[in-house]
Amino acid sequence: MSTRKTGASQRKPNASRVQLEARIISAAEKAFALTGYSGTAMETIAEAVGISKQNLIYYFPNKETLYRRVLRKTLDMWLEKMAFTEDPDASATDIITHYIRGKLELSYENPDGSRVFAHELINGAPVLKDYLISHLKPQFEKDVALVRQWTSAGVLRDVSPEHLFFTIWAATQTYADFATQIQLLLGKKKLQKKDFEDAALFLTDMVLHGIVANSP
Amino acid sequence: MSTRKTGASQRKPNASRVQLEARIISAAEKAFALTGYSGTAMETIAEAVGISKQNLIYYFPNKETLYRRVLRKTLDMWLEKMAFTEDPDASATDIITHYIRGKLELSYENPDGSRVFAHELINGAPVLKDYLISHLKPQFEKDVALVRQWTSAGVLRDVSPEHLFFTIWAATQTYADFATQIQLLLGKKKLQKKDFEDAALFLTDMVLHGIVANSP
């Protein structure tokens, strides 16, 4: 049997194919981030990768499939890093500091993913809703419960854990989503690592002073 | 001269025309907020208003013109309410509290405007850039200077005024832009006035404790 006509045509994951798909997803992410779902043409993505539109469709049969893959990639990254309750021995202060810095790092390293996610949310999360309910919500509730414990233990003042998270998310993602505005107001061509460091210092400082029970 | 063939055909601002234009802008705002610029068809807007697509084009010769009007309307509202330095006798605490509540009220009363603005910013502010530089930036710099004075006077701790504003904006606008996510996590069909009140209490409390020099 020297011929390769085996039943399944996807036998080998084709290292090169995997690589090309990764390049496509990356280019798509950038495009969707900048112009949104309907503002992005398949041809634009194909051009960015250096293949024809028709060839792109060979890899991703339609636009929505590609979009879902992009969203999924970002969300998986996020949920992995956004886990709050990891080290049971760490102090509340440490955990919160680590959390804020982690979120800011994500905004720095993957701003386009954040923007695609933002578009999706503003549009009412048509494709993400179910995933948010099944994956984000349980994690959120666990983390809220932990914050509540800290308050009960007298470590934190009595603040709303829910709104604390909303604020941290908003304040960290804004450096990715609204980078244009921030650059403009800071008079910079592009946000540098230093700017994210400043943001981290400010945010951790204000949040901790704002919610820790016996702030100095 | 009983016939009305006067030179300028726009003589009377036509109360009804003004009214219709307002309805169009309002419908357009809702549509752009939900699906973005390219995701919105002129026909969709026309249907929402109850006129034909072609008739809509009579009032707004093209989509971009309409989009600019929508953006402009929101921004004018914002800049008006976002002025920070108003009452020179008010205390820092009062001004900041008032500012946060004002921004949250805007998110509550005009979430669609906020979303259109968010889309525009994520997309790199292609049509808004100049306006932000000419109108938002001077206001921002004035407000930053005032915060710096408060720090010099020992009223506030030494925090970055710039990042303070970025955080307040992000944390207040998130209740409009990402309402979907927040509703979902709070388990509500729609955000109520009460939720905005909770947000205001949390935010003012945390921010003031976080930055005022001698927080209790």
Added chain:
DNA sequence: GTCTATAGTAGGATAGAC
């Protein structure tokens, strides 16, 4: 001012040769 008809175009998707 409002309608019908229609031009013009962009973009998603399929069929089939190679």
Added chain:
DNA sequence: GTCTATCCTACTATAGAC
């Protein structure tokens, strides 16, 4: 797997009757 050719739909916009 990649290309050419092509179809089809959705959309912006214009021309002209009423």
